[in-house]
Amino acid sequence: MLTPPAALHALLFASGEPLEKKRLESLLGITSTELKLVLQALVGLLKGSGTTIVETDTEVELRTAAEAAPILKKFRESELSRDLGKASLETLAVIAYQTGTTRSEIDWVRGVNSSTSLRTLLLRGLIEGREDERDKRRIRYSLTPEALAHLGITRATELPRAAELQAGAAAIIDEEAQNAVAEVTV
Numbered sequence: 001m002l003t004p005p006a007a008l009h010a011l012l013f014a015s016g017e018p019l020e021k022k023r024l025e026s027l028l029g030i031t032s033t034e035l036k037l038v039l040q041a042l043v044g045l046l047k048g049s050g051t052t053i054v055e056t057d058t059e060v061e062l063r064t065a066a067e068a069a070p071i072l073k074k075f076r077e078s079e080l081s082r083d084l085g086k087a088s089l090e091t092l093a094v095i096a097y098q099t100g101t102t103r104s105e106i107d108w109v110r111g112v113n114s115s116t117s118l119r120t121l122l123l124r125g126l127i128e129g130r131e132d133e134r135d136k137r138r139i140r141y142s143l144t145p146e147a148l149a150h151l152g153i154t155r156a157t158e159l160p161r162a163a164e165l166q167a168g169a170a171a172i173i174d175e176e177a178q179n180a181v182a183e184v185t186v
Contacts, residue, residue, distance in 0.1 A: 004028060004030065004034070004038045004041070005038050005041040005042040005045055007028055008024065008028060008038050008039070008042050008060075009042055009045070009046075009062070011024065011027060011028075012053075012060065012061065012062035013062055017061065018054075018056075018059040018060065018061040019059060019060055019061070020058055020059055021035060021058055021059065021060060022058075024060060039053060039055065039060065046065075049065070050064060050065055050067070050068045051063065051064055051065055051068075052064070052065040052066075084120070084121075084124075085117075085120075087110075087112075087114070087116070087117045088117040088120045088121055090110055090117070091106055091110065091114045091117035091118060091121060092117075092121055092126060092127070092143075092147070094106045094109050094110065095121075095127055095141050095142060095143060096143055096147070096151075096156055096159055097156075097159065097162065097165045099142050099143070099156060100140040100141070100142055101140065101141055101142075102132065102138045102139065102140055102141070103115065103118060103138075103139065103141070104138075106118070106141070118141065124146075125144055125146045125147075126143070126144060126146060126147040126150065127141050127142065127143060127144060127147060128141070128142060128144050129141050130142070143156060
């Protein structure tokens with residue numbers, strides 16, 4: 001069985017984002033006073049580990065420690081200096097030809113999980129993600145001006161066969177939607 005600091009560490013690591021203190025108290029089955037003690041213990045355990053706890057009045061997050069900044073900078077620079085792989089180029093092409101596409105749509109076109117490619121493209125500033133206005137749970141990806149400049153164009157419509165491929169993609173999406181409706185009504 002995990003100790004309370006170990007359980008808190010696991011929760012913060014798994015979430016990858018700030019968690020509300022009230023939620024942590026509920027998940028761990030402890031009071032706010034006990035949470036303060038558990039946080040203090042976890043901060044002590046994390047000293048020298050490369051990670052630390054960032055705490056506000058209402059939230060707690062697991063982050064990399066300030067001492068890790070030089071090695072993380074080196075890591076990001078080496079990651080950004082590599083050429084884009086085939087998977088990232090495929091993902092970039094899907095986004096370029098289908099502006100405002102979601103990860104599930106990219107995955108459907110490619111036939112594989114594209115999360116690593118999306119992360120690489122986001123880190124390099126070649127794409128940006130915006131919340132879907134119709135469904136706030138989804139992110140829609142599009143090219144950045146940096147990507148357009150990298151490709152030597154000023155707008156996505158200048159891509160080879162852009163109109164033809166965008167029309168074909170729209171037709172396929174419409175057909176899939178009609179098939180889905182037909183399956184539901186049968």
